Amino acid sequence: MYDKLKQECVQAIAYELPQPILNTLYDKLFSNLHGQKRFHDDHYQNNIIKSNALAQAEYFSIMDAVDSALKHDDRYSLKPTHPAGGHFPQIELNDLILIPRRSVSCQEWQKANYLKQLAKNNQKLNTQLDWLSQSKNKDKILVIMDVSYLDGTLYIQYLIPDNRLNSILVNINHDEVIQEFNKPINVKHKINPVAKLKKTLKQLNKKVG
Structure with missing residues (x-):
């Protein structure tokens, strides 16, 4: 089931996210994270202090990159987080909620109340076939845009967690989504890729839940 589920996710993300958005996000993320790495390497001598400072800087650099790339996109x-005190970037598409975040473990996800709330939708996924006409679909799929920068390379993965944030159901590399844009348009895939994905995820959640 994993291969089928992954392919449906790739098709759904490519359907929902135009390539120009992905390209702009990638460029902004790379620029911000590359700059932060150079700054911290130059200004911090103690590796423990540098590691902690860089983690905080990367967190806000990712938020800033998303804000800069999409500030004019409705x-x-x-x-805001609840309880109040923080903020998180959210990109709400027709049937996906994309949350860009610094790469952390599932255990760290579970500390974020907003992720726990959004992940509940990955349990309540419906199987409606007319999803394209549902502009106010409440059961949007949570996709975590997992971002990391290592040795001069930016890594982006699209992760769909289970409804309890205990594990990752689907792990998609950024390049796999980009490659989807280069494939010939398959009408069957473009009709309702998210509807198929919702049905598959619902079945899988029953197994892991």
């Missing part, structure tokens, strides 16, 4: 918003 689908983007900087959401």
Whole structure:
């Protein structure tokens, strides 16, 4: 089931996210994270201090990159956390909620109340076939845009967690989504890729839940 589920996710993300958005996000993320790495390498001598400072800087650099790339896009918003005190970037598409975040473990996800709330939708996924006409679909799939920068390379993965944030159901590399844009348009895939994905995820959640 994993291969089928992954392919449906790739098709759905490529359907929902135009390539120019992905390219702009990639460039902004690379620029911010590359700059932070150089700054911290130049200004911190103690590796422990540098590691902690860089982690904080990367967290806000990712938020800034998303804000800079999408500030004029109505689908983007900087959401407040509950309880109050922080914010997180959210890109709300027709059937996906994309949350860009610094790469961390599932255990760290579970500390974020907003992720726990959004992940509940990955349990309540419906199987409606007319999803394209549902502009206010409440059961949007949570996709975590996992971002990391290592040795001069930017890594982006699109992760769909289970509804309890205990594990990752689908792990998609950024390049796999980009490659999808280069494939000939398959009408069957473009009709309702998210509807198929929702049905598959619902079946898988029953197994892991």
